Amino acid sequence: MNQHSLPLFEVFIRSKRGLDHRHVGSLHAEDPAQALDYARDVYLRRSEGVSVWVVRSSDITASQESDMASFCDPMDDKPYRHATHFKLPKEVDNM
Amino acid sequence: MTEKNPLADPRLAAFEEKISNDQRIEPKDWMPDAFRKNVLRQMSQHAHSEVIGMQPEGNWITRAPTLYRKIVLLAKIQDEGGHGLYLYSAAETLGTSREEMVQALHDGKAKYASIFNYPSLTWADIGMIGWLVDGAAIVNQVSLQRTSYGPYSRAMIRICKEESFHQRQGYEATMVLARGSAEQKAMAQDSLNRWWWPSMMMFGPHDSESAHSGQSMKWKLKRESNDVLRQRFVDQTVPQAEFIGLKIPDPDLKWNEERGSYDFGEIDWDEFMQVISGNGPCNRQRLQHSIRAQEDGQWVRDAMHAYELKRQAREVA
Ligand SMILES: [Fe+2]
Ligand SMILES: [Fe+2]
Ligand SMILES: [Fe+2]
Numbered sequence: 001m002n003q004h005s006l007p008l009f010e011v012f013i014r015s016k017r018g019l020d021h022r023h024v025g026s027l028h029a030e031d032p033a034q035a036l037d038y039a040r041d042v043y044l045r046r047s048e049g050v051s052v053w054v055v056r057s058s059d060i061t062a063s064q065e066s067d068m069a070s071f072c073d074p075m076d077d078k079p080y081r082h083a084t085h086f087k088l089p090k091e092v093d094n095m
Numbered sequence: 096m097t098e099k100n101p102l103a104d105p106r107l108a109a110f111e112e113k114i115s116n117d118q119r120i121e122p123k124d125w126m127p128d129a130f131r132k133n134v135l136r137q138m139s140q141h142a143h144s145e146v147i148g149m150q151p152e153g154n155w156i157t158r159a160p161t162l163y164r165k166i167v168l169l170a171k172i173q174d175e176g177g178h179g180l181y182l183y184s185a186a187e188t189l190g191t192s193r194e195e196m197v198q199a200l201h202d203g204k205a206k207y208a209s210i211f212n213y214p215s216l217t218w219a220d221i222g223m224i225g226w227l228v229d230g231a232a233i234v235n236q237v238s239l240q241r242t243s244y245g246p247y248s249r250a251m252i253r254i255c256k257e258e259s260f261h262q263r264q265g266y267e268a269t270m271v272l273a274r275g276s277a278e279q280k281a282m283a284q285d286s287l288n289r290w291w292w293p294s295m296m297m298f299g300p301h302d303s304e305s306a307h308s309g310q311s312m313k314w315k316l317k318r319e320s321n322d323v324l325r326q327r328f329v330d331q332t333v334p335q336a337e338f339i340g341l342k343i344p345d346p347d348l349k350w351n352e353e354r355g356s357y358d359f360g361e362i363d364w365d366e367f368m369q370v371i372s373g374n375g376p377c378n379r380q381r382l383q384h385s386i387r388a389q390e391d392g393q394w395v396r397d398a399m400h401a402y403e404l405k406r407q408a409r410e411v412a
Contacts, residue, residue, distance in 0.1 A: 018119035018245050051121065080163075081170045083259035086267045092338050095230070095262050095331075 013049035142182035143207035185246035212375030219286035225265015
């Protein structure tokens with residue numbers, strides 16, 4: 001038996017109806033059904049949530065933090081995309 | 096049908112209980128067919144509105160009075176495209192594809208907000224759309240952040256974060272005109288005259304006349320009624336108009352001390368019915384443009400798909 005050959009799964013839990021699933025950790029399992037059981041056994045022991053997703057880690061395509069500068073422009077040079085950029089007199093400022 | 100009696104179907108009883116406890120319904124939960132249809136109708140209609148709503152504003156990108164106003168408008172319209180995407184993908188959790196929803200729009204089977212069937216005739220209309228149309232949309236959307244369908248609620252929360260910019264840029268652009276030359280002020284007033292009533296119509300028919308409202312309220316898909324939301328919009332907008340010296344085109348508008356709210360005149364419901372049944376000033380143009388944009392973009396999707404097939408074939412080989 002070789003533990004290391006088991007694929008890795010990422011675990012996401014919805015803590016409460018209405019909220020997004022959030023990443024809580026990962027685990028190894030033979031297949032998705034087993035991963036779901038393991039996730040229940042490990043991550044859901046204290047009513048942490050109402051729903052679990054497991055996803056094969058190899059199915060996740062991720063950006064690299066070191067590449068962010070060239071990959072994603074936060075457009076800080078375009079402040080007009082923020083509500084606070086538009087100065088309004090205080091009488092009408094509550095919009 | 097056993098669905099009629101909650102006791103007869105435990106799934107329905109569980110659903111009703113979640114609703115009455117203010118819980119959100121999530122995609123994998125069992126839900127009555129009528130609920131699924133109702134959310135899908137509401138969400139797809141909302142998604143279509145975001146996308147079709149880009150047209151009256153897009154009309155002024157190339158003619159914005161300054162480069163500054165142009166980049167602001169571009170950024171605003173880009174947000175609206177994103178709102179369409181949030182809403183289409185949230186709606187897809189109900190098991191209907193975006194292609195099907197867009198097809199229903201193009202076949203004239205799905206609706207979008209009637210306001211976007213009015214033309215944007217002058218630059219002042221761009222400020223007016225941000226101030227009034229986004230303003231009215233915000234009143235509605237803030238309320239919908241608590242809608243009972245989880246993905247819809249989360250999409251609304253995301254969208255509301257971006258809307259404040261839309262309304263503020265619109266009001267600010269209107270304020271500049273209202274404080275400008277006599278002609279500029281007149282242009283702003285003319286625009287308010289044309290957009291006020293269509294904006295009031297955005298909240299839909301009176302509660303007593305609204306076909307879907309009663310059931311949507313029971314299911315907490317809608318949290319507040321059309322008339323309540325419309326009143327809120329009037330109460331917040333009137334002082335904003337007064338502040339920049341513009342006059343709301345409603346002779347019956349007056350402050351009601353007792354209610355602590357503004358009384359206002361009756362909407363022209365014949366006009367409303369005309370516009371939602373396809374006979375507004377721009378209905379045909381809006382739909383044709385949307386269909387043409389879809390068709391014109393087909394070669395790009397085809398090319399991307401061909402490339403993907405080629406890439407997969409290379410991987411296998
Ligand atoms: Fe929007
Ligand atoms: Fe919207
Ligand atoms: Fe907007």
